[in-house]
Amino acid sequence: MITPSIRITEDGPYRVEGEVSIRDTDGTELRTEGIWHLCRCGGSRNKPFCDSTHGLKGWTGPETADRGGDEPAEGPPSITPTVDGPYEVCGAIRLLGADGEPYAARGRQWLCRCGHSRNKPYCDGSHRYAGFRDPLPPELENTPTVYAWLGGREALERLTTAFYDGILNEPDDLLEPVFRGMDPEHPKHVAAWLGETFGGPADYTAHHGGYEHMVAAHRGRALTEEQRQRWVSRLARTADEVLLPDDPDVRQAFLSYLEWGSRIALFNSQPGVEVIAHAPVPKWGWGNAAPYVPQPWDDPEAAAKGRAGQDGS
Numbered sequence: 001m002i003t004p005s006i007r008i009t010e011d012g013p014y015r016v017e018g019e020v021s022i023r024d025t026d027g028t029e030l031r032t033e034g035i036w037h038l039c040r041c042g043g044s045r046n047k048p049f050c051d052s053t054h055g056l057k058g059w060t061g062p063e064t065a066d067r068g069g070d071e072p073a074e075g076p077p078s079i080t081p082t083v084d085g086p087y088e089v090c091g092a093i094r095l096l097g098a099d100g101e102p103y104a105a106r107g108r109q110w111l112c113r114c115g116h117s118r119n120k121p122y123c124d125g126s127h128r129y130a131g132f133r134d135p136l137p138p139e140l141e142n143t144p145t146v147y148a149w150l151g152g153r154e155a156l157e158r159l160t161t162a163f164y165d166g167i168l169n170e171p172d173d174l175l176e177p178v179f180r181g182m183d184p185e186h187p188k189h190v191a192a193w194l195g196e197t198f199g200g201p202a203d204y205t206a207h208h209g210g211y212e213h214m215v216a217a218h219r220g221r222a223l224t225e226e227q228r229q230r231w232v233s234r235l236a237r238t239a240d241e242v243l244l245p246d247d248p249d250v251r252q253a254f255l256s257y258l259e260w261g262s263r264i265a266l267f268n269s270q271p272g273v274e275v276i277a278h279a280p281v282p283k284w285g286w287g288n289a290a291p292y293v294p295q296p297w298d299d300p301e302a303a304a305k306g307r308a309g310q311d312g313s
C-alpha cells in the first residue's frame with residue numbers, strides 16, 4: 001500500500017498520493033487514491049483542486065519554513081480546506097518538499113492555500129491581508145443556479161446542437177477541421193458538462209467519465225489561441241441565435257466560464273504540458289473568486305509579472 005503523502009511541487013500544486021480524505025470547500029468528502037493535485041498558488045477556479053493557473057500566471061512558491069519539530073502523526077489522513085484559509089492536514093500523512101526531503105511529522109498542520117505565506121508551505125496568516133476568498137458554493141447562494149436560469153438541460157442541448165451543427169455545416173476554416181469526425185453524441189456530452197458546471201445534475205460525472213474524460217478529449221490536440229477565440233465567440237453568437245436568456249447577469253456568468261474553461265482547454269491541449277489528471281467537474285456560480293493577485297511581500301519577480309498582466313502589458 002502506498003504511504004499517504006503530500007509532496008510540494010516546485011512553483012506548483014501540492015501533489016497528494018495514497019488514500020486520503022479530501023474535503024471540498026462545501027464540505028463534500030472525496031476519498032482519493034492515486035495522484036491528485038491541490039491548489040497552492042491560490043488562483044485556481046476549481047478550488048481546492050489545481051487547474052494549472054499557477055503555470056498560466058508564472059507563480060513562484062519557494063519553501064522557506066524550518067523542517068524541524070516532532071509530534072506524533074496518527075490516524076486516518078485528511079485534508080480540509082478551511083473557509084477562506086489554509087488547508088488543515090491531520091493524521092498519518094508525510095509532507096515532502098520539492099526536493100523529496102521530508103518535513104518533520106506533526107499531528108495537525110496548516111498548509112498555505114492562498115499562495116502568499118512567507119513561511120511556505122505553512123500558513124502564516126497572509127490570507128487575511130491578501131483578501132483570499134473562497135467562492136460561495138452555488139447551493140448556498142440564495143438565488144437559482146445559473147443552470148436553472150439558462151433553461152436547464154433542454155436549453156443547453158439546444159445550444160450545443162446548433163453550435164456544432166454550425167461548425168460542421170457552415171464554412172468554418174478554423175474549427176471544422178478540429179471537430180470533423182467527432183462523436184455524434186459530443187453536443188449532448190458538452191451540454192451535460194455545462195449543466196453540471198452551472199449547478200445542474202452531476203450527469204457528466206455519473207455517465208460520461210467526469211473531469212478525467214474531458215481532459216483526455218483535449219490532450220495533445222495542440223489547439224491554437226485563434227481556434228479558442230473562434231470557439232468562444234461562435235458559442236456566444238449561437239447563444240443569441242437559439243434565444244438563451246440574455247440578461248446581463250446570466251450572460252456574464254456564462255461567458256466568464258467559457259473564457260476560463262477554454263483557456264484551460266487550450267493549455268491542456270498543448271503537447272508535452274503537465275496536465276492535472278484528476279479533479280471534480282468545476283462549479284461555476286454567478287460570481288467567482290477574485291483572481292490571484294501578487295502581494296507586495298511575495299517574490300518580487302512574480303509580483304512584477306502579475307502587475308504587468310494587470311496593466312494589460
Ligand code: HEM
Pocket residue numbers: 178179181182183185186189190193194208213214217218221223227228231232257258259260261262263265266
Ligand atoms: C469551456 C471550454 C470547453 C469545455 C467546457 C469543453 C468541454 C468538452 C467536453 C466535455 C468534451 C468531451 C465530450 C465527451 O464526453 O464526449 C470535449 C471534447 C472536445 N473538445 Fe472541448 N471544451 C471546451 C473548449 C474547447 C475548445 C476551445 C476546443 C477547440 C477549439 C475544444 C475541442 C474539443 C474537441 C476536438 C473534443 C473532442 C471531440 C470528439 O472527438 O468527440 N474544446 N470538450
